[in-house]
Amino acid sequence: MTSLPETTQRKMGLVIDLDTCVGCHACVVSCKGWNTENYGAPLSDQDPYGADPSGTFLNRIHSYEVQPDQGAAQLIHFPKSCLHCEDAPCVTVCPTGASYKRVEDGIVLVNETDCIGCGLCAWACPYGAREMDAAEGVMKKCTLCVDRIYNENLPEVDRVPACVRTCPSGARHFGDLGDPDSDVSKLVAERGGMDLMPEQGTKPVNKYLPPRPKDQMDRPAATAPKPDGQIDVLAPFLKPVAEEPKGFIGWLDKALEKL
Amino acid sequence: MHPAPSVIIFTTLSGLGFGLLFWLGLGMPAVTGWVAFAFFAIAYALAVGGLLASTFHLGHPERAIKAFTQWRTSWLSREAWASVAALVIMGLYALGLVFFDARWSVLGWIGAGLSLVTVYSTAMIYGQLKTVPRWQSPLTPALLLAISVSGGALLAGQVTAALILLPIAAVVQVIWWVRGDTALQTSGTDMGSATGLGGIGRVRAFEAPHTGNNYLLKEFVHVVGRKHALKLRGIALVLGYAAPVVLLLLPFGHLLALLAVAAHLAGIAASRWLFFAEAEHVVGLYYGKR
Numbered sequence: 001m002t003s004l005p006e007t008t009q010r011k012m013g014l015v016i017d018l019d020t021c022v023g024c025h026a027c028v029v030s031c032k033g034w035n036t037e038n039y040g041a042p043l044s045d046q047d048p049y050g051a052d053p054s055g056t057f058l059n060r061i062h063s064y065e066v067q068p069d070q071g072a073a074q075l076i077h078f079p080k081s082c083l084h085c086e087d088a089p090c091v092t093v094c095p096t097g098a099s100y101k102r103v104e105d106g107i108v109l110v111n112e113t114d115c116i117g118c119g120l121c122a123w124a125c126p127y128g129a130r131e132m133d134a135a136e137g138v139m140k141k142c143t144l145c146v147d148r149i150y151n152e153n154l155p156e157v158d159r160v161p162a163c164v165r166t167c168p169s170g171a172r173h174f175g176d177l178g179d180p181d182s183d184v185s186k187l188v189a190e191r192g193g194m195d196l197m198p199e200q201g202t203k204p205v206n207k208y209l210p211p212r213p214k215d216q217m218d219r220p221a222a223t224a225p226k227p228d229g230q231i232d233v234l235a236p237f238l239k240p241v242a243e244e245p246k247g248f249i250g251w252l253d254k255a256l257e258k259l
Numbered sequence: 260m261h262p263a264p265s266v267i268i269f270t271t272l273s274g275l276g277f278g279l280l281f282w283l284g285l286g287m288p289a290v291t292g293w294v295a296f297a298f299f300a301i302a303y304a305l306a307v308g309g310l311l312a313s314t315f316h317l318g319h320p321e322r323a324i325k326a327f328t329q330w331r332t333s334w335l336s337r338e339a340w341a342s343v344a345a346l347v348i349m350g351l352y353a354l355g356l357v358f359f360d361a362r363w364s365v366l367g368w369i370g371a372g373l374s375l376v377t378v379y380s381t382a383m384i385y386g387q388l389k390t391v392p393r394w395q396s397p398l399t400p401a402l403l404l405a406i407s408v409s410g411g412a413l414l415a416g417q418v419t420a421a422l423i424l425l426p427i428a429a430v431v432q433v434i435w436w437v438r439g440d441t442a443l444q445t446s447g448t449d450m451g452s453a454t455g456l457g458g459i460g461r462v463r464a465f466e467a468p469h470t471g472n473n474y475l476l477k478e479f480v481h482v483v484g485r486k487h488a489l490k491l492r493g494i495a496l497v498l499g500y501a502a503p504v505v506l507l508l509l510p511f512g513h514l515l516a517l518l519a520v521a522a523h524l525a526g527i528a529a530s531r532w533l534f535f536a537e538a539e540h541v542v543g544l545y546y547g548k549r
């Protein structure tokens with residue numbers, strides 16, 4: 001049923017830390033790896049080794065440069081998968097009922113045997129979180145690894161989404177964002193977690209933690225200020241070891257000079 | 260948005276077909292017998308042909324019947340119901356006209372109403388999408404209804420009605436274009452809000468997530484051909500609206516009427532191509548594109 005539930009018992013989702021993500025794309029690979037052989041149709045690739053490769057992914061990493069009015073630009077890696085929105089427009093537009101939001105945990109899923117591949121849900125998603133699989137003709141999207149998180153065949157440590165389990169920098173956190181006492185909710189409160197495109201009214205469950213200022217290079221500091229009030233932390237390491245060559249090199253230098 | 264030929268053909272033809280059905284339902288022209296048969300055959304060919312074309316872009320057309328289930332929330336599902344209801348009611352009405360020389364007017368009025376509801380539902384599929392600010396406006400159903408009813412009048416041979424409605428449709432079209440040109444800027448969605456990084460500074464897409472193409476870029480980020488937009492708008496206005504009016508004002512002849520319809524169809528197809536090609540989906544912002 002494509003009517004959205006009034007409320008969901010839990011709001012399972014991800015908290016993505018833009019401060020720690022290093023843009024390694026490991027979660028992209030693990031997501032594709034897990035999801036191509038589990039829930040629903042495989043995630044196909046077209047012309048994978050040819051001139052014009054493309055394929056279906058449920059999670060992708062953008063990189064942005066942000067230039068403040070003053071100071072150095074920051075480079076921010078930006079993972080993006082389905083945000084499991086509370087007011088998911090992708091669900092209500094679906095004519096077949098293939099797209100739905102679960103009452104028990106708020107996960108947004110596609111029942112692929114009902115999907116006619118009209119693509120309207122992807123049109124309705126502002127985040128580009130849905131991709132039509134070109135081989136299968138059905139809509140694919142992040143399942144929040146629904147087949148991992150409740151899977152008692154897996155060791156407990158693995159009962160989190162593949163992307164969360166894989167991330168080497170701990171930039172992806174998984175939990176119940178409907179419970180104010182959960183770790184993820186505390187993290188969001190502490191770090192000022194934000195919504196993407198709040199003006200679209202989708203009320204995303206996933207939150208993004210804003211990046212902290214990346215370094216102190218261009219800030220005035222107490223140690224060894226340069227004439228312009230800046231410090232160069234690498235300067236001591238980059239100083240020449242010897243101004244004048246000595247020993248054999250010194251002799252060689254002089255000998256070559258004379259030639 | 261990617262201007263898929265199947266969707267352009269579908270919305271153009273079925274819009275015209277349901278517009279013609281609207282006029283036939285009102286009894287204008289008040290035809291019966293074989294003449295009525297010819298009119299209804301054209302209307303059904305356009306409406307049904309358009310609907311069939313629309314199934315070409317489905318990944319699984321064989322499951323299309325499932326699209327009838329979610330009318331509570333989905334305009335696509337409502338469109339499916341409205342179109343079938345309109346076609347069935349108008350079919351019964353046509354039966355009376357063609358074979359029994361009987362006009363069951365109430366049936367005709369209901370059918371005419373349902374034809375308009377069908378066009379409105381089609382328009383609302385686009386008109387309710389917040390992700391495409393150019394479309395999200397009550398002007399979108401107004402435009403598609405105006406085009407359908409005026410084109411229908413042209414096809415139904417309702418010269419006076421067409422002479423009034425075509426210029427009205429042209430005005431709605433121009434207003435729709437002008438509003439649409441600033442819709443994305445005024446929507447409040449930009450790279451800053453898309454990434455949540457706007458508070459820090461100017462956001463620039465540094466590296467895309469993939470070096471190749473993907474579904475999102477193919478479907479939602481169509482920039483080719485936008486540079487011809489202005490020329491195409493001119494073509495759409497001249498062929499779709501102005502030429503039919505001029506041809507109708509000339510002394511009546513079947514050839515001229517046919518020419519008027521052909522010009523109108525070509526113009527509306529151009530307008531519909533622009534409807535998709537010019538539409539910016541906000542997902543493009545993640546790629547630094549629009």
Ligand code: SF4
Pocket residue numbers: 081082083084085088089090091108124125126127128129130141202
């Ligand atoms: S991110 Fe997109 S696909 Fe996911 S729930 Fe929100 S609107 Fe739907």
Ligand code: SF4
Pocket residue numbers: 093094095096097098099110114115116117118119120121122138139
């Ligand atoms: S593509 Fe499938 S899931 Fe998406 S709206 Fe169409 S039928 Fe529903």
Ligand code: SF4
Pocket residue numbers: 030031032034035058059081082141142143144145161162163164
């Ligand atoms: S939760 Fe699972 S499906 Fe979703 S992005 Fe992570 S790995 Fe992919």
